[in-house]
Amino acid sequence: MFRLLPRQRRLFESVLAKLGDQEAAWVDAVHISAAAAAIEAAGHRNFGEPGRRVSEISGTGISGDVQRGLIARWMLDLPVRVAREQLPQTVLDLYPFWIDQLANWLSTQHGAYDSDYWAKDVRFALALSVPGNRTQTIDLISHCSPGQIVRDAVLRANLSTLARYVMCGGWHRKWLQTHTESRHLDDFHEAGWNRLWVTAADICNSRQHLAGMLGSSWFFDPPLETISPRLAYLRRNPVAGGAFLADQGSGPTHTERAAAKSSTRRALIVSGEYVPHSWLLAWPRKALLVWAEQNRDIIGLQSGDVVAKAA
Numbered sequence: 001m002f003r004l005l006p007r008q009r010r011l012f013e014s015v016l017a018k019l020g021d022q023e024a025a026w027v028d029a030v031h032i033s034a035a036a037a038a039i040e041a042a043g044h045r046n047f048g049e050p051g052r053r054v055s056e057i058s059g060t061g062i063s064g065d066v067q068r069g070l071i072a073r074w075m076l077d078l079p080v081r082v083a084r085e086q087l088p089q090t091v092l093d094l095y096p097f098w099i100d101q102l103a104n105w106l107s108t109q110h111g112a113y114d115s116d117y118w119a120k121d122v123r124f125a126l127a128l129s130v131p132g133n134r135t136q137t138i139d140l141i142s143h144c145s146p147g148q149i150v151r152d153a154v155l156r157a158n159l160s161t162l163a164r165y166v167m168c169g170g171w172h173r174k175w176l177q178t179h180t181e182s183r184h185l186d187d188f189h190e191a192g193w194n195r196l197w198v199t200a201a202d203i204c205n206s207r208q209h210l211a212g213m214l215g216s217s218w219f220f221d222p223p224l225e226t227i228s229p230r231l232a233y234l235r236r237n238p239v240a241g242g243a244f245l246a247d248q249g250s251g252p253t254h255t256e257r258a259a260a261k262s263s264t265r266r267a268l269i270v271s272g273e274y275v276p277h278s279w280l281l282a283w284p285r286k287a288l289l290v291w292a293e294q295n296r297d298i299i300g301l302q303s304g305d306v307v308a309k310a311a
């Protein structure tokens with residue numbers, strides 16, 4: 001079992017030390033029941049549900065300081081939670097980086113807690129989502145509902161995605177799912193994403209019940225091949241390795257995100273020449289494992305041995 005470094009522990013304790021007596025007593029009193037409520041909600045289809053359940057517990061609303069205190073309190077117990085999950089070494093190797101990032105971030109924040117960061121940090125501190133590279137997390141429990149696959153088959157008049165979904169038992173098995181952490185984009189590049197896929201394969205290898213790995217984003221949109229060719233690897237590499245895609249349609253969030261960082265995409269969106277779509281990318285476990293074994297050496301990772309179960 002890994003341990004928090006002394007400086008990481010000090011930073012989490014400093015976040016707790018900022019709380020008033022009443023707030024500190026509240027965090028102390030509820031951190032176990034709040035963790036249980038969040039963990040129970042982890043099977044919900046909504047990624048933000050664990051965080052929402054925790055916010056609900058306070059009844060009258062929870063301040064940013066108390067939210068940070070709760071995350072810091074959970075982070076002190078993270079090594080025990082991680083040990084219980086028996087994660088592969090490729091995941092464990094990433095923890096020191098992620099813990100440093102969260103410790104530094106928490107200890108320098110004031111005011112309200114951004115809702116997306118809250119959803120992510122609750123999951124991370126409770127080991128519901130684990131590191132996949134230095135930018136992506138991986139939810140250990142996710143779902144791929146049949147509705148969106150059937151809708152894709154109808155809209156695109158194409159049965160191949162539906163067939164692939166049925167073949168891998170995608171409707172009744174649990175999936176992994178990745179999310180992007182915008183606070184540290186260190187690994188948002190092709191080598192970083194290759195590392196993510198290998199990490200996901202290692203988790204699949206140690207959890208036979210999983211159907212594979214999911215991602216969902218505007219950045220898997222096929223027109224990016226010509227509009228933003230530097231992002232084409234995101235879709236091209238998994239598809240070449242056996243992943244399939246389902247169109248999730250357009251929407252204001254996808255448009256806003258696609259336009260956020262690129263003046264090229266923004267101009268095409270404003271002129272109406274490009275309407276970003278979000279795509280679900282599903283990489284069935286069998287194909288993912290084959291790809292990972294063929295590519296592991298290229299990205300310089302050791303085989304993902306499963307860590308012995310903690311006593």
Ligand SMILES: CC(C)(COP(=O)(O)OP(=O)(O)OC[C@H]1O[C@@H](n2cnc3c(N)ncnc32)[C@H](O)[C@@H]1OP(=O)(O)O)[C@@H](O)C(=O)NCCC(=O)NCCS
Pocket residue numbers: 180182185188216217218219228230231257258260261262263264265
């Ligand atoms: C997803 C994201 C991290 C990808 O960033 P990225 O790898 O830098 O790629 P982008 O295509 O977005 O790059 C944006 C701009 O950065 C510059 N840029 C990126 N990579 C570059 C490179 N290798 N060389 C030169 N310029 C580069 C370009 O100016 C580009 O603008 P352009 O398209 O007009 O040329 C970024 O778009 C983002 O943060 N988006 C908003 C949040 C988001 O969508 N998160 C994911 C939620 S699912």
